[in-house]
Amino acid sequence: MLLHSVRPNIVQAIRAYRVDDLMLAAQDVGHHFLYANIADAQSKQDVLDRISQAFLFPSHFGKNLDALYDCMTDLVHKSGTQSGFVVVLEQLPDNRGFDREAREQLLDVFREAADFWAERKVPFRCFYSFAVSHSDGSWDKAAEAPAPLAEAKAKPAAKANTGPSFGANMPMMSSAFDTAMWLNAA
DSSP states (O other), X not given: XXXXXXXXXXXXXXXXXXXXXXXXXXHHHTOEEEEEEOTTOOSHHHHHHHHHHHTTOOTTOOOSHHHHHHHHTHHHHHTOOOOOEEEEEEEEOOBTTBOHHHHHHHHHHHHHXXXXXXXXXXXXXXXXXXXXXXXTSOEEESSOOOOOOHHHHHSOOSSSSXXXXXXXXXXXXXXXXXXXXXXXXX
């Protein structure tokens, strides 16, 4: 039900949504759920590294915005029919190494991916939040922290062919983003 209230191909701030609710909603409708917490990233390269690790990109991932777009679109499209995607980019940094312009360039890649999947009539929803810097140099998430996912952790992943766990409290990765499937499709 949650995803029915969100336009199918959009990139938006997470605001009132909770990560665990989005994950469960994605599972309920059979969509891939992709999650990356980027809080400790200090540069554009760090952000791309965190995303590539979290999304299980192939080892030949070029770690640039063009390669990110290719991995989120063509490479996955070639692996077969896709049901839909819910992507969460949590705590995008705001610092000298990853400023507002770099964030917008990154989000533009996800907007272009949403357009790519819209042309194929595949829902692609991307939610993001920003890390907020305090005067003492510490960081907090801009949005409310989600509740622990103990219940979700105990449930099996929505797909039988899942990759390794990508977060302490997060479920298994969806099969379309399993590196083995990418390499077979390429």
